[in-house]
Amino acid sequence: MLEVKGLRAGYGAIEILRGVDLAVGTGEIVALLGSNGAGKSTLNNNVCGLYRPFGGTVRFGGSDITGARSTRIVEAGLVQVPEGRRIFPTLSVRDNLELGSYRRGRSGRQKNLAHVVEIFPRLKERWTQPAGTLSGGEQQMLAIGRGLMGEPKLLILDEPSLGLSPLLVEEMFALIGRLNAGGLSILLVEQNVVQSLAIAHRAYVLEGGVVALSGPARELAEHPGLRKSYLGH
Amino acid sequence: MRNAALAAALLAALVYPLLVPNYLITVGMLMFFTAFIGQSWNVSGGFAGQTSFGHAVFFGVGAYTSTILHVSYGWNPWLAWPVATAMGGLVGAGIAFLSFRAGLRGSYFALITLAFAEVFRIVANSAGFTRGGLGMLIKADSRFENFQFATPIAPYYLALALCLVSLAIAWWLTRSRFGARLVAIRENEDAARALGIDVFAEKVKVLTLSGAMCAAGGTFYAQKYLYIDPSIAFGIDKSVEMLLVTMVGGAGTIFGPLIGSIALTTINELTRNAASVFPALKNVQPLSLVVYGAMLILIVARLPDGFASLLKRRHA
Amino acid sequence: MAKKQKMPVSRRGFMAGSTALAGTMGFPLIGGAQPAGVKVGIIHPVTGFVAFAGSQGRFGATMAVEDINKAGGIKAMGGAKLDPLFGDSQSKVEVGVAEVEKMNEAGVAAYIGCYQSPVGIAASQAAAKYNTPFLIDVGASDLIVSRGLKNVFRIKPGFGVCVDQGIEALGAMNKAAGGVAKTAVIVHESGEFGTGTAKLLAGKLPGIGIAAKELIGHDNPTRNFDNIALRIRSSAPDIVMMSNYQNEYVLLARTLHQQKVNLAGMFSVLGGGFNYKFAKEQPEVSQYMMDTNHWYNPKSEKAQALKKRVEAAGKEFTFEVYLAYTVVGLLADALEHAGSADKEKLTAALASSTFKAELMPYGPTKFVNGQNEGAKAAVLQADKGDIKVIAPAEFAEMKPVFPKPKLG
Amino acid sequence: MLEVRELSKAFGGLKAVDKASLDVAEGEIVGLIGPNGAGKTTLFAAIAGFHTPDSGRIAFAGHDITGLAPHQVCAAGMVRTFQITQPFARISVRENIMVGAYFRTADRREAMHLAEAVAARVGMTSQLDRQGSDLTVAGRKRLELARALATRPRLLLLDEVMAGLNPTEIAEIVEVIREIRTAGVTILLIEHVMQAVTSLAERVYVLNQGRMIAEGTPAAIAENPEVVEAYLGHGAAKVLRA
């Protein structure tokens, strides 16, 4: 479904990704791991069309989307739920969700609204509240809900557990599992290694802009290099 | 090589008035004078990156201070000049203190300077000591000791001297700690702070310097034309002119304002003269300002360092 | 010589241009032995804030030069033609001065300009350095002729005279109307021109039994005169006197009309917006408004003919046009008397000029300190989209309507 | 040398730093680690005078410096670098470093010498005439370091100087930092690249959600279950131990 080959990218003169290969198959959850500054967000941003890569290719659903604008990428069904949620703080919960179907899934808006509310009943309680006043967990739900409104074929979740209490983190991972079980392909970018590996089929570990480790999630969990990558030992 | 070229240019500037008719001397005087007040803008706007839309406030303070001292209190204008210069510095310090204390940057600073100039204009228009909207006339008495000149040559050399002083100041900024700090502030305020620069203090200092320079220009102007009124002294035209020559020539460079001033004065004279030679073109004059505007946009878009960067590029 | 040139692209355009060029500048198309022309520097702000007025002045001067040249040039100089150099002051003092310098190089015998007083002040000062006569066509400030400069001549009346004349006419009208007007409010722009006029007016009004209740200054531009209308209504004066530039003059007049401020009369001295355009485009608003201003002599056939010509050219016959025209005439007359373009002789001829300003309601020209003492303003009243002279009596076209009928 | 006591800083409702304390002794290299969003940079900014703390106290070399402006903190001998490098883009590397050097001298020549000496220490001599904007990540990081060093600090606060570098570059900069310490500058560094922290720092503080959760040698920290959980997620300690 998503195929990244030899991706090189960065900001201005600075190269951060130095040739990354990565793939997500239909129906998979793939975890993308790595410490801060390893290049996870850069990868996301380049895949989603926020920046133009220096080199390499990105293919999605069979067509080349390297360097395409984000509008086209969303239209194709590749939706990212970004790190830090990036919800629209002055808009109501409802408006946030509706904008999720700005480019894609507009005809299914009402149906999808109902669907999202079913997944996150909490959002219904906050329906007309400005999104900026929501708690961190609620904002994360809203961000995911907004992503779902675009009827994605592949959902990229960037650090969905960041800043959530342990209980909410559990919930979040359970939810991701459920979404995947419903047939959605997911690329999960996380620093929460253990739980990510627990639900992912496969995983990649980025280090210094290249893929340091990759393989089936279960195998990676046992790999000594993983711990070293994070904790230095 | 570079020094030889500069020496040649200086020599040319020195002998220029001996070779050309009075009209071209006056044009030369205007070029150097505009370069001088442009440089005053460049000091704060170019080197320190604090874009001002209201530099006329300093110009006007300089013009009015010396004129009031001269006309109303009988001071010799030469004596009033340093006082006017100091007043400009003081007003610069005051505006900087208020604006930067409030943390204004970028467009906000530009707009507040515009508003300050407007306040000064309205006050000058209404107050008694400025003779309100009537403006102030300096009695013609063309003697050197009276800071008035019978021929265009003397003001030419004076403007040239002012321009040289301003170039020296700009040169000093490129070579001194103060200048290095200003550039650091322009490029990145946070990093400058981290490196121990008292950003607020340096900004106040630079606006003091800039205000003083600009005010000195104001006095020169008043003594050259012997008449000022609130719109001449504090109007937005002067502010825009200073900004334009500097931006076009190259903000933050030593020669930017001079290059810009030469370019713009030349364009202006050419279009005006074209209109005089071909009366059928008489409505074409506004075109020169249209060209200015377009050049400003083009320079912002394509040549962020102005014309000076073209020279530099060729050197490199 | 122009004919010999081959113009591959636009021969017609070039021909048209060169004809116009030759026409305006007084060059004969077909050569012949001609005495050297007399260069005249004509400086107006044809760009900037007052570009309209400046262009009008330039237009008037151009016509005068054409007429004089067509009539055989300066006869005392063997039919020498006037050779105008046109300059744009761009409403800027320094540009005006640069033009003076430039034209001095070209060897002009005299300057004409400059519309705005500040530019006129500085430009004539620059001309003084070369002892070149500077003829002020428009330029209201009396500072212009108060500097003791020997080279400056202003043919039109200054502030002071206009104010005196206006006050006198107003006093007479008021007396004739049984003294209906007892109070006045003066609205003026806060610049040099408005403030000066307002002060003078306020000082003189008591002399004709009218109290100046209030002086209301306003800025240029002013967006809204509703409040000034309110203040006027609340102080309920009998007359409103206004002294401001075109935009504000028109806006104030419209506002007072809209706000139904009831007045015995609206009276201005050198009202910036009181002209044919205003009277024509806003007939209801302008009806019975009065102004003391530079005006042509309606009884002069020459003036009427010129008016027709100007209007036929699609222009308006404003005072800038005929003042500039008159000033060129004055210069030509002085040249005739001096018999030379020598600056000293020309200055002397101007200083002793007795030029008959036919277009204007003036007496014989007599310069005292550069001010023409024979100059007079006319008192005007708008009537059904037209403007009529109501004083001085010898030039009057109609009787003043004062007080004007109350509003419905 | 540096004493931070119970420092708190909140933005809006969010407590970025919550009663954090730490100590750095003269001559030490101390690491400050923690997962994304833990508040490390905020803590740094507060120490260096960029934020005024809501409560708590900061003492440096025996003097209370709480609430001082950055330039005053710098004058006291402590200077920070930025996680996102902030070169002065349109001037040369030499001039960049000179800005720092001018902190100690007003003399241009002296500042230039000092700048060149510092450039040599961080291995930038060959890049002195490049424009700030033309540098690679590694170059920028070095420049950041050089500028700070040029102010002749006694304590350097380094914010992620290794993020985005490749292993070779990391190894090089680790060497540079070691030498700086050898030359007598105390260092407190925020770092994510754990190998680097491990090889450099004598002691490490761990910040999580604004709170200081652990302190100790790098080895001890890596074993600390709370730290492991903070880094690798809930339940990680148990899994990894197994």
Add this chain to the structure above:
Amino acid sequence: MLDPQIILAGVLNGLLAGGIYVLVAVGLTLIYGVLHIINFAHGSLLMLAMYAVFFLWKLSGVDPYVALPIVTAGAFAIGFVLYRGVIGRWSHGKDENILLITLGVSIIADNGALLFFGGDTETIDVPYAGKIIELGAAFLPLPKVISCAAAIAICLGLGLFMARSDTGKAIRAVAKERQGARLVGIDVEHIFAVSYGIGIACLGAAACLLMPTFYVTPQSGYAFVLVAFTTVVLGGMGSFVGAAVGGFLIGITESIGGLLLGEQLGQIGISLIFILILLLRPTGLFGARA
């Protein structure tokens, strides 16, 4: 002192004048809120729109109120193209660049107008210009009442558009969260241009409402520039409600200030308010903290 009736009339006059200020300021604040740029060309573009109204009336006899939809739509198109072609493309996203480019645009517009239209004062004479609504001491000119009412209606309509339509929501979304907007497939550059277009469309509407009582010259935009800036900072940069409240407040302040202190000092008041707000409360009345 002044009669309370007069004061009341002054307040009403201020409110009427405020309607236009609101409209002009709403455009400015919208552009600021979304693009975070200060549109220095605002006054000049208003002037161009006023000329459009004038020429429509003069050449084709189109009543300014009839011209409103035409001029507003045209202004939108010009704003959209200006942003796409010049401002957005050439500013490299830098605040100061945008300020300078919009300054350049205003220099070109002002002198271009002088070049093509001349410097004369142009007015239009509509039959209803002199109609008055009497309200105690206040004589409210009909065109001003209409303009104020229309300004309010337009602002309400715009508010509704911003609240209800997808485009409006997208504009609000982009204002606060560009990255997030891109990720739901909003074309942010397009929204920027649309917002700039709407801001300029407000000027088009304002021009139509002004012309029955005002005049136009190449400089007449300046009369509204500083007022609009002041209104926007008073209300809070980027705040819609702030611009509305600010516009009326400025209108009334100016009106009462002019009545009590004289018009000339009333103008200084505008500049002083502007300076004081920037110095003391840069977020204005309704602005969010930066």
